[in-house]
Amino acid sequence: MKKLLIALSLLASNAFAQEDKALAVLRSDASLREKAEACRELARVGTSKSVPTLAQMLAEESLSQMARHALEQIPDPSANAALRDSLAKVKGRLLMGVIHSLGVRKDIDAVQPLSVFLADPDPAVADAAARALGGIGAPSAPVLEKALTQGSTANKSAIMEGLFRCAESMSNSEAARIYEMIRNLPDLPQQMRVAVLRGTVRCRGAETVPLLIESLRTESYVSAANAIRMLAEIPGQEVTKVLVAELSSAKPDVQILLLHALGNRGDNTASAALVPLAKDGPQNVRVAAIRSLVQLGAPASIPVLVDLAKDPAPDVSNAALAGLTGFPNKQADDAMLTLLEEKNTKLRLSVIDAVAQRRVKAAIPALIKIAAEADTDVAGPSFQALGELAEENDVPSVVGALVQTRAVAAAETALAAICARQPDRTGCADSLLGGLARAQGEPKLVLLRVLGTVGGSKALAAIRAAAHESDAAVRETALRVLCDWPTPEVLPDLAQIAQASDDAKFKILARRAQLRLIPAQDAPDAQKVSQLKQIMASLERQEEKRLALAALASIHTEDSLQVVAQYLAAEGLNEEAGDAAVSIAEQIAASHPASVAAAMRLVKTNNKKLAERAQQVLSRAEAAAREEGFKPIFNGRDLTGWDGKPGWWKVEDGALTTESTPDKPCKAPNYLIWRGGQPADFELLADFKLSLEGNSGIQIRSEERPDWDTFGYQADMTGNGELIGFIYHHSRGLVAGRGEKVVFAPDGTKTVERIGDAAELLKHFRQGDWNTYRIVCRGSDIALYLNSVLMCQVTDRSNQAAPKGIIALQMHPGPPMKVQFKNIRLRELSR
Numbered sequence: 001m002k003k004l005l006i007a008l009s010l011l012a013s014n015a016f017a018q019e020d021k022a023l024a025v026l027r028s029d030a031s032l033r034e035k036a037e038a039c040r041e042l043a044r045v046g047t048s049k050s051v052p053t054l055a056q057m058l059a060e061e062s063l064s065q066m067a068r069h070a071l072e073q074i075p076d077p078s079a080n081a082a083l084r085d086s087l088a089k090v091k092g093r094l095l096m097g098v099i100h101s102l103g104v105r106k107d108i109d110a111v112q113p114l115s116v117f118l119a120d121p122d123p124a125v126a127d128a129a130a131r132a133l134g135g136i137g138a139p140s141a142p143v144l145e146k147a148l149t150q151g152s153t154a155n156k157s158a159i160m161e162g163l164f165r166c167a168e169s170m171s172n173s174e175a176a177r178i179y180e181m182i183r184n185l186p187d188l189p190q191q192m193r194v195a196v197l198r199g200t201v202r203c204r205g206a207e208t209v210p211l212l213i214e215s216l217r218t219e220s221y222v223s224a225a226n227a228i229r230m231l232a233e234i235p236g237q238e239v240t241k242v243l244v245a246e247l248s249s250a251k252p253d254v255q256i257l258l259l260h261a262l263g264n265r266g267d268n269t270a271s272a273a274l275v276p277l278a279k280d281g282p283q284n285v286r287v288a289a290i291r292s293l294v295q296l297g298a299p300a301s302i303p304v305l306v307d308l309a310k311d312p313a314p315d316v317s318n319a320a321l322a323g324l325t326g327f328p329n330k331q332a333d334d335a336m337l338t339l340l341e342e343k344n345t346k347l348r349l350s351v352i353d354a355v356a357q358r359r360v361k362a363a364i365p366a367l368i369k370i371a372a373e374a375d376t377d378v379a380g381p382s383f384q385a386l387g388e389l390a391e392e393n394d395v396p397s398v399v400g401a402l403v404q405t406r407a408v409a410a411a412e413t414a415l416a417a418i419c420a421r422q423p424d425r426t427g428c429a430d431s432l433l434g435g436l437a438r439a440q441g442e443p444k445l446v447l448l449r450v451l452g453t454v455g456g457s458k459a460l461a462a463i464r465a466a467a468h469e470s471d472a473a474v475r476e477t478a479l480r481v482l483c484d485w486p487t488p489e490v491l492p493d494l495a496q497i498a499q500a501s502d503d504a505k506f507k508i509l510a511r512r513a514q515l516r517l518i519p520a521q522d523a524p525d526a527q528k529v530s531q532l533k534q535i536m537a538s539l540e541r542q543e544e545k546r547l548a549l550a551a552l553a554s555i556h557t558e559d560s561l562q563v564v565a566q567y568l569a570a571e572g573l574n575e576e577a578g579d580a581a582v583s584i585a586e587q588i589a590a591s592h593p594a595s596v597a598a599a600m601r602l603v604k605t606n607n608k609k610l611a612e613r614a615q616q617v618l619s620r621a622e623a624a625a626r627e628e629g630f631k632p633i634f635n636g637r638d639l640t641g642w643d644g645k646p647g648w649w650k651v652e653d654g655a656l657t658t659e660s661t662p663d664k665p666c667k668a669p670n671y672l673i674w675r676g677g678q679p680a681d682f683e684l685l686a687d688f689k690l691s692l693e694g695n696s697g698i699q700i701r702s703e704e705r706p707d708w709d710t711f712g713y714q715a716d717m718t719g720n721g722e723l724i725g726f727i728y729h730h731s732r733g734l735v736a737g738r739g740e741k742v743v744f745a746p747d748g749t750k751t752v753e754r755i756g757d758a759a760e761l762l763k764h765f766r767q768g769d770w771n772t773y774r775i776v777c778r779g780s781d782i783a784l785y786l787n788s789v790l791m792c793q794v795t796d797r798s799n800q801a802a803p804k805g806i807i808a809l810q811m812h813p814g815p816p817m818k819v820q821f822k823n824i825r826l827r828e829l830s831r
Contacts, residue, residue, distance in 0.1 A: 018041060018045045019041075019042065019045045019046055019047060019049060019050060021041075022038040022039075022041040022042050022045070022046075022050075023038075023042070023049070023050060023053055025037075025038040026038050026039070026053050026054075026057070027053065032062060032063075035063060035066065036066050039054070039063075039066035039067060039069060039070045040066075040069070040070075042054065042070040042074070043069055043070040043072070043073040043074075044073070046070055046073070046074045047074065047076060048074070048076040048078045048079075050070065050074065051071065051074065051076065051078045051079050051082050052082075054067040054070050054071050054074075054079075054082070055067075055071075055082035055085070055086065058071075058082075058083075058086045058089070058090060058094065058098060059086065059089050059090050059094065061094070064090070064094045064097060064098075065097060068083075068097050068098065068100075068101045071083060071101060072101050072104050072105060079105070080102070080105055080107040080109060080110065083098055083101050083102050083105070083107070083110070084102065084107070084109065084110055084113055086098050087099070087113055087114075087117075092122070092125075095117075095125055095128075096124060096125055096128040099114060099117065099125070099128045099129050099132045100128055100131075100132055102114060102132055102136075103131060103132030103133070103134070103135030103136055104135065106135060106136050106137060107136065108136060108139050110132075110136065111133060111136060111139050111140050111143060112143075114129045114132055114133050114136075114140075114143075115129070115133070115143040115147070117129035118130060118133075118143070118144075118147045118155070118159070119147075123155055126155040126158065127155050127158035130144065130147070130155060130158035130159045130161065130162040131158055131161060131162055131165070132162075133162050133166075134161060134162030134163065134164065134165030134166055135162075135165055137165070137166055137168075137169035137170075138166055138169050138170045138174070140162065140166055141163065141166040141167075141170070141174075141178065144159050144162050144163050144166065145163065145178075145181065147159050148160065148163065148181075148182075148185075157189070157192070160182055160192055160195075163178050163182065164178075164195060164199060166178065167179065167199055167203075172202075172203040172204070173203075175199065175202075175203045176200060176203040176204055178199075179196045179199045179200045179203065180200070182196050183196045183197075183200070190220075190222065190223070193215075193223070194223075194226045197211070197212065197215060197226065197227065197230060198226075198230060201230045201233070201234065205234060206234055206236060206238065206239065208230075208234075209231065209234065209238075209239060209242055212227040212230055212231050213227070213231075213242065213246070215227035216228060216231070216246060216250075216254070217246075221253060221254070224250075224254045224257065225257055228243070228254075228257045228258060228261050229261070231243060231261065232261040232264060232265060237267060237269060239265075240262065240265060240267040240269060240270050243258055243261055243262055243265075243270070244262065244270050244273040246258055247259075247273060247274075247277065252281070252282050252284070252285050255277065255285050255288070256284060256285055256288045259274065259277065259285070259288040259289050259291075259292045260288060260292065262274065262292050262296075263291060263292030263293075263294075263295035263296060264295065266295065266296065267296070268296040268297060268298040270292075270296065271293060271296045271298040271300065271301055272300075274289045274292055274293050274296075275289075275293070275301070275304050277289040278290050278293060278304060278308060279304070279307075279308070283313055283315050283316060284315075286308075286313070286315075286316050286319075287315050287316060287319045290305065290308060290316065290319040290320050290323055291319060291323065293305065293323065294323035294326060294327060297327065297328060297329070299329055299331055301327075302324070302327065302329065302331050302332055302335050303335070305320045305321075305323050305324050305327070305332075305335070306320075306324070306335045306338065306339060308320035309321045309324065309339060309347065309350075309351075310339075310342065310344070310347065317347065317350075318350070321339075321347075321350050321351065321354055324336060324354065325354040325357055325358055332358075333355075333358065333360045333362060333363075334362075336351055336354060336355050336358065336360055336363065337355075337360070337362060337363055337366060339351040340352070340355070340363065340366045340367075340370065341366075345375070345377055345378060348370070348378050349377070349378060349381055352367065352370070352378070352381045352382055352384075352385050353381065353385070355367070355385060355389075356384070356385040356388050356389060359388075359389065360389070361389060363385075363389070364386065364389055364390055364394055364397075365397075367382045367385050367386050367389070368382075368386065368394070368397045368398060368400075368401050370382040371383050371386060371398070371401040371405055371407070371411070372400070372401040372404040372405055373405075374406065376405075376406045376407045379405050379406065379407040379410070380407040380409075380410040381410075383398075383401070383405070383407055383410035383411045383413070383414040384410055384413070384414065386398055386414045386418070387413060387414035387415075387416075387417035387418060388417070390414070390418045391418065391421075391422075392418070392419075392422050392427045392428055392431075393427075394418070395415070395418060395419070395427070395428050395431040395432070396431045396434065396435070398411070398414060398415055398418065399415070399431060399432065399434070399435035399439075399447070400435070402415065402435070402439075402443050402446060402447075403435065403438070403439055403443050408442045408443060408446055411443075411446060412446040412449060412450060415432070415446070415447075415450045416449075416450050416453050419432075419450065419453065419454050420453065425454045425455065425456060426456060426458075428454050429451065429454050429455075429456050429458050429459045430458070432447050432450055432451050432454065432459070433451070433458060433459070433462055435447055436448070436451070436462060444474060445473060445474065445477045448462075448463060448466055448474070448477045448478055448481055449477065449480075449481060451463060451481070452481035452484055452485060453486075455485070455486060455487060457489075460485070460489065460490065463478050463481050463482055463485075464478075464482070464493065466478035467479050467482060467493075479497060479501075479506050479509075480509065482494065482497065482510075482513075483497070483506070483509040483510055483512070483513045484513070485513070485517075487517070487520070488517045488518070488520050488521035488522070490513070490517070491514060491517055491518065491521065494510045494511075494513050494514045494517070495510075495514065497509075497510035498510040498511050498514065508541070508544065511535060511538075511539065511544050512544060512547060514531075514535055515532070515535065515544065515547045515548050515550075515551045516547075516551070518531050518532055518535075518551060519532075519551050519554045519555055525555050525556075525557045525559070525560070526557070526559055528555055529552065529555055529557060529559040529560045529563060530559075532548055532551055532552055532555075532560075532563070533563050535548060536548045536563070542572050542573065545567070545573055545576075546573065546576045549564060549567060549573065549576045549577055549579075549580040550576070550580065552564050552580055552584070553579070553580035553583040553584060555584070556584050556587035556588055557584070557588065558588060558592045558595050560584055561581060561584045561585060561588065561592070561595055561596065561599050562595065562599075564577055564580045564581045564584065564599075565577075565581060565598075565599045565602060568581060568599070568602045568603060568604070569602070569604070574604060574605070575605055575606070575607065575610075578603045578604065578605045578607075578610055578614065579607075579610055581599050581600070581602075581603060581614075582600070582603065582610060582613045582614050582617060585599060585600055585614075585617045585621070586613070586617050589617050589620045589621045589624055590620070590624050593620075593621040593622070593623075593624035593625035593628060594621075594625055594628075596617060596618075596620075596621035597618055597621040597622055597625060600614050600615075600617050600618035600621065601618065627685075627825070629827040630683075630685060630825035630826065630827040631825060631826055631827070632823075632824065632825050633674055633676055633807075633824050633825065633826050634656060634821070634822070634823075634824040636651070636654045636655075636822065637651060637654075638651055639651065639656075639672075641674060641675055641676050642656070642672050642673065642674055642675065643672070643673045643675050643708075644658075644670065644671065644672035644673065644708060645670040645671075645707070645708040645811075648666075648670055648672075648811055649672045649811075652820070654822055655689075655820040655821060655822035656672060656809060656820065656821045656822065656824075657818070657819070657820045658672070658809075658811045658818075658819050659816075659817070659818040659819070660811070660814075660815075660816050660817055661816050662816055665813075665816070666811055666812070666813045666814065666817075667813055668813055669709060669810060669811065669812055669813060670707070670708045670709070670810075670811050671699060671708050671709065671710050671808040671809060671810055671811070672708075672808060672809045672811070673704060673708065673710070673806055673807075673808040674806065674807045674808065676826075678804045678805050678806050679777075679804060679807070679826065679828050680701075680777075680803055680804035680828075681777055681778045681779065681828065681829040681830070682776075682777055682826055682827060682828045682829055683774065683775070683776045683777075683826070683827045683829060684698070684700065684773075684774070684775045684776075684777075684807065684824070684825070684826055684827075685772060685773070685774050685823070685824070685825045685826075686698060686772065686773050686775075686821055686822075686823065686824045686825075687770050687771065687772050687821065687822050687823040687824075688717060688770070688771055688772075688773060688819070688820065688821050689768075689769065689770045689771070689819075689820045690717060690718065690719035690817070690818070690819055690820075691719050691768075691816075691817050691818040691819075692719045692720055692767070692768065693719055693720075693814065693815045693816065693817045694717075694718060694719035694817040694818060694819050695717075695718050695719070695723075695812035695814055695817065696717055696718075696809065696810045696811065696812055696819040697714040697715055697716045697717055697728060697809075697810045697812075698714065698715040698717075698773060698775065698807070698808075698809060698810070698821075699712060699713070699714050699805075699806065699807060699808040699809075699810065700712070700713050700714070700715065700775055700777060700782070700805070700807060701713055701777060701782075701802045701803070701804055701805035702714070702802070702805045702806050702807075702808060703802065703805055703806070704806050704808075710730075710806065710808050710810075711730045711731075712729065712730060712802055712805055713727060713728070713729050713735070713782060713794075713802075714727070714728040714729070714730075714810065715727060715728075715773055715775050715784050716728040716734070717773070719767070719768075719817065720767070721762055721765050721767055724738065724762060724765045724771075724786060724791070725737075725738035725739075725758075725761055725762070725765075725784060725786050725791030725792055726738060726791075726792065727742075727782060727784055727792055727794050729800075731800065732800075735794055736752075736784075736792040736793065736794045737758065737792065738756070738758040738761050738762065738791050738792060739754060739755060739756035739757055739758045739761050739791070739792065740752055740753070740754060740755065740792050740793075741753040741754075741755045741792065741793040741794075741795075742792070742793070742794045742795070743794075743795045743797075744794075744795065744796045744797060744798040744800075744801070745797060745798065746797045746798060746799075747798070748798045748799075748800070755790070755792075755793070756790070756791075761786075761789065761791055764786055764787050764789045765786060765787075766787075770822075771786060771787055772786070772787055772788075772823075773785070773786060774786075774788070776829075777829075778829055780795050780796050780797050780801055781793065781794070781795050782794045782795075782796070807826075809821055
């Protein structure tokens with residue numbers, strides 16, 4: 001509890017400070033925008049302390065609205081008093097604003113002052129006063145009643161609106177009295193009459209039914225519509241009876257309103273009364289009655305709807321059938337089946353569509369029967385419905401209908417759809433094969449095509465047999481099915497067709513199918529590439545060559561890339577070949593960098609995006625080629641494989657790290673030695689980062705000395721860049737500077753050649769960030785690169801040159817510094 005009190009105290013203290021700050025802004029010469037923001041803040045934290053300042057602003061044109069907004073929210077009676085006092089000090093729009101604010105605050109003490117303004121000569125002020133009094137609520141009612149009955153007629157609408165607001169806060173009996181008083185006024189506008197009725201219904205409920213009936217029976221359609229809407233909102237069967245009773249005497253347009261209301265009420269006791277209107281009368285009334293019958297959902301309505309579905313009037317028939325389609329009852333399914341037996345073609349078509357929408361499985365036998373009829377106008381839609389409803393066990397019957405029908409195309413679509421839905425298509429294949437044995441002509445061709453979509457060994461055997469039949473149409477259909485077969489087991493058939501067929505059309509189709517299926521077969525990639533390469537050699541048309549390139553693009557191997565690369569300069573194929581080559585290269589750049597780089601350099605394209613992809617892959621391949629053969633000698637986690645002076649080296653953020661501080665100075669060099677060997681010819685890559693005062697280096701081909709010391713060549717480095725790109729030796733000092741090539745003859749004579757500008761080369765160093773050293777030692781030559789740029793070279797043929805030695809990282813004595821190394825990789829070289 002103590003903590004809660006402290007927290008509340010802090011919040012209050014903060015609010016007081018915010019209030020003081022906002023008031024200071026209002027009392028200053030701050031901008032209008034700043035003062036508006038201060039008022040918004042006072043609306044949140046203001047107290048009685050803010051009221052005097054805000055009250056002064058009420059009479060200022062530019063600040064009044066902001067001040068009122070704040071005063072409306074301040075929970076202190078002084079805000080009410082300030083607003084009331086300003087009534088006599090402001091005029092026009094400012095006065096209307098103050099009046100509105102008193103209504104917002106529901107200030108009971110403002111009732112009398114505001115009542116004066118009900119007779120104001122400015123109609124806008126009088127209207128504002130009436131609405132504000134309404135906002136205050138019940139205490140304002142007597143004043144507004146008096147003004148309504150004795151005052152000017154100019155602002156009666158606003159006064160009535162105010163009374164409506166008052167009624168909302170009064171008891172039902174008092175509110176009803178207000179509504180009754182307004183209802184009895186002469187010449188009451190229609191919108192007010194509607195508002196009175198609605199308010200009366202809210203207060204008295206079912207007691208208002210006679211009043212609403214009276215309004216319903218007027219000559220005004222609008223009045224009738226409003227009355228029916230209100231009646232529909234009153235619950236109970238008695239109101240339903242009243243609405244039904246009005247149906248017989250109402251005009252057609254009102255009958256439609258009554259029917260809608262009865263349907264929406266959901267009281268199916270009204271169903272019987274709607275039937276006569278559904279059977280006879282104006283078509284729009286009949287349609288409305290049908291829709292309401294469906295909404296009510298009484299099973300007894302189903303026979304009525306069945307009869308009406310046969311009505312000669314299209315709107316009536318369609319409405320009845322639509323109602324049956326949406327009727328939530330199995331009896332409606334049975335009714336649909338009886339309608340399928342009708343002779344009226346248009347009706348049967350509608351019913352066929354309806355049973356498909358309702359998923360009436362019981363209609364399948366009837367649909368099969370219709371599908372076999374000679375009339376293709378109904379047979380076709382029946383097959384379409386069967387395609388949606390039938391299952392595997394229905395396939396034999398659908399095949400039987402196919403053999404008899406003229407609607408062959410619709411039958412084919414239906415069979416294909418039925419079979420495609422089955423998780424196991426073996427049963428479908430058996431049924432189709434049974435029909436194939438007895439089918440002739442076009443139905444037989446349909447079954448062959450559908451077998452092609454079903455697949456499976458039995459279906460394939462039948463297609464192979466059909467491909468050798470004497471009937472040319474059967475043979476050609478079977479060949480087409482083989483060329484469209486979805487799985488690779490037909491590849492031998494396709495090869496035979498491509499080689500032996502006398503028809504160029506089938507040669508092309510077979511080749512295209514081979515190109516589609518070879519990548520999908522379960523075979524080694526090398527075999528796939530070999531097959532595609534062999535096929536490409538026989539292709540004459542560019543179209544098939546493009547397909548072959550696309551097929552090769554899906555096989556991500558070095559072999560496929562080499563085949564595609566042969567077409568990179570081929571006229572008319574270079575774009576497709578380029579796209580295929582890039583697609584392959586993107587997947588194998590890391591594993592085959594040399595081949596990828598060579599292929600990407602050959603890609604020539606006008607496609608900007610493809611060119612960018614090729615360049616990106618080339619960069620990746622070149623980077624991978626540079627890394628090829630490298631092995632990491634630091635695992636990024638701990639000091640495994642490294643040995644250093646205890647207490648100086650550790651792994652931090654994945655980097656070998658050493659650091660000296662004022663409390664822990666480094667007084668003598670010490671080294672972290674790699675214990676993985678003493679390489680002779682090698683290439684070393686290492687990322688490093690130094691603090692500004694940092695001084696370090698990488699020992700190469702060096703000799704180990706006691707106490708973790710070394711002797712030999714070093715790739716030198718400093719955090720300020722001074723010794724970046726230098727090579728150092730413990731006996732010779734700085735051997736080669738940045739931009740120098742140094743040669744030591746066998747007798748030790750030194751010659752120096754300038755190969756670069758030291759200042760320009762230093763620009764490649766990223767001070768305070770990670771950089772990369774690349775050190776290449778081969779024979780007597782040592783080369784040092786920074787961030788891929790050659791810094792210096794040393795050739796040492798003297799007897800001081802060590803042919804091999806340790807690799808180590810230096811911690812140099814000196815001021816406090818931090819040194820880090822990571823991504824250390826070694827590649828041993830052969831001479």
